[in-house]
Amino acid sequence: MPTLVMNRKVLSGRNLLLNANVFATKKPSLFIPNAGLRFQIVSKSTSRGYASKADTNKTKSLARRRVLNVLLTVLVPYTGYAFYVVTGASKEINLRAKELSTIEGEGELTNAGTLIKYSPLKILNRYENPFEEYRMQTVYEFFFNRVVEVFQRNRGGIPESKIEMDSLMPIHKPDWLPQTAASNHNHLSTENNISDISVVTSENILNQEGNGNTSEIYSTWLGQSCNFIYYNGLKIITDPLFSDYLIHEKYGPKRITSQPSHIDKVPQPDVIIVSHNHPDHLDTNSMSKWTSSEVLWIVPKGAKKFLQKHGVQNVIELCWWEAVEFKKNKEIYHISSVPAMHWSGRGLLDINESLWCSFIMTHNKQPILFHAGDTGYVSDLYKRIKLKFGGGCKLALLPCGQYCPEWHQRPRHINSHEVLSIMEDLAVKNVLGIHWGTFVLSGEYFREPKEKLELLAQWKGKSERCYCPELGKTIKFD
Numbered sequence: 001m002p003t004l005v006m007n008r009k010v011l012s013g014r015n016l017l018l019n020a021n022v023f024a025t026k027k028p029s030l031f032i033p034n035a036g037l038r039f040q041i042v043s044k045s046t047s048r049g050y051a052s053k054a055d056t057n058k059t060k061s062l063a064r065r066r067v068l069n070v071l072l073t074v075l076v077p078y079t080g081y082a083f084y085v086v087t088g089a090s091k092e093i094n095l096r097a098k099e100l101s102t103i104e105g106e107g108e109l110t111n112a113g114t115l116i117k118y119s120p121l122k123i124l125n126r127y128e129n130p131f132e133e134y135r136m137q138t139v140y141e142f143f144f145n146r147v148v149e150v151f152q153r154n155r156g157g158i159p160e161s162k163i164e165m166d167s168l169m170p171i172h173k174p175d176w177l178p179q180t181a182a183s184n185h186n187h188l189s190t191e192n193n194i195s196d197i198s199v200v201t202s203e204n205i206l207n208q209e210g211n212g213n214t215s216e217i218y219s220t221w222l223g224q225s226c227n228f229i230y231y232n233g234l235k236i237i238t239d240p241l242f243s244d245y246l247i248h249e250k251y252g253p254k255r256i257t258s259q260p261s262h263i264d265k266v267p268q269p270d271v272i273i274v275s276h277n278h279p280d281h282l283d284t285n286s287m288s289k290w291t292s293s294e295v296l297w298i299v300p301k302g303a304k305k306f307l308q309k310h311g312v313q314n315v316i317e318l319c320w321w322e323a324v325e326f327k328k329n330k331e332i333y334h335i336s337s338v339p340a341m342h343w344s345g346r347g348l349l350d351i352n353e354s355l356w357c358s359f360i361m362t363h364n365k366q367p368i369l370f371h372a373g374d375t376g377y378v379s380d381l382y383k384r385i386k387l388k389f390g391g392g393c394k395l396a397l398l399p400c401g402q403y404c405p406e407w408h409q410r411p412r413h414i415n416s417h418e419v420l421s422i423m424e425d426l427a428v429k430n431v432l433g434i435h436w437g438t439f440v441l442s443g444e445y446f447r448e449p450k451e452k453l454e455l456l457a458q459w460k461g462k463s464e465r466c467y468c469p470e471l472g473k474t475i476k477f478d
Contacts, residue, residue, distance in 0.1 A: 111387065199325075205389075224435055263286070273371060277300075319355065342373070343412065358372045369397070377421060
């Protein structure tokens, strides 16, 4: 035995390899030198293999448990929340319909009925849509559609050549104001600021006296739903957007068309109206630029706090059917908040904490400007708005893009057919189709909204009164 132990100590690496090969083909024998050593080596290797497999299985099991815990602690409660919201909204809509039936007959519309049917709705301290046409978008649908978008090739059909893009989407240098106003622009921007600002109800507007006289209105489309409006000395910006990136330079989305004007070259507005707080309707550049108390911001209920965090001083919140009354050059104006079918939020945690709306501006008891923001189509809503404020609105800014796929987008956005339906429901004189050609946010070809709307308008004999503007081009409407 002493000799055997000595041999174990002096074994070379080559002997170990040879002995391992022998061991693989022959049964070990106690009479073969180094046999005990070979058994010892194999035994340790096998035990390490079994231990490694056990550790791997244990890690996989822990990972599965963690995933299951996430599902149980996040998705299950969220599913319950979504179910509660949907059933709660449906119940409230049915209750309102019953109450409405006591004051309105079939096909009848009244102002009192409008307030019953389309007043703001809150569930669990968040705003919801009180419309039968609305379908709630859950996070499941939202992320499913984002995954589908990943596999779409050349989404939006954007041309690679800048020359081709410029020919398809011409960009003009804005005129902003009529010549007479432009010559006095510096004077008007420092004096004759708006004054006597107050919040009133829509009933107060209807009771105001007015001579019916109105002026021409000028509109300059700057991309998405951002427009510069000039009317009778009053300067308004709708849904301000002066950024090249929607979220961030790293993450995009990036504008597909250039800005017609840098924000520093835009005349200072008297009023900025914001339909909701989505990043493509309210950007941080605008909030940083117009913080002065000379500029009045009109926003939906619940959005004021966000603007104040960015330094904006002069902000008024409106609920549906409320209005801001103010004076400019001794003339009285009203900007009223009216319902829209959409949603709000700049992230997952603040969804629907603030309201969303459309706006209608009146002067001398006449509707002058309707700004829809973002909305789906509601069969009787715009007829009710016309009943309340009157027909013959000079100009309606209606979104006509971001509708594809319709199963996903339709409850929150309108298509070209519905633009013409709203034009008829409101009985407006002129319509500009906006909210397209700026970012790729949906699946349709980027020029399709323009081409469809203008073709449909031509079929209906409205091509001169309903079309899509060119970027930066200032258009006059009498």
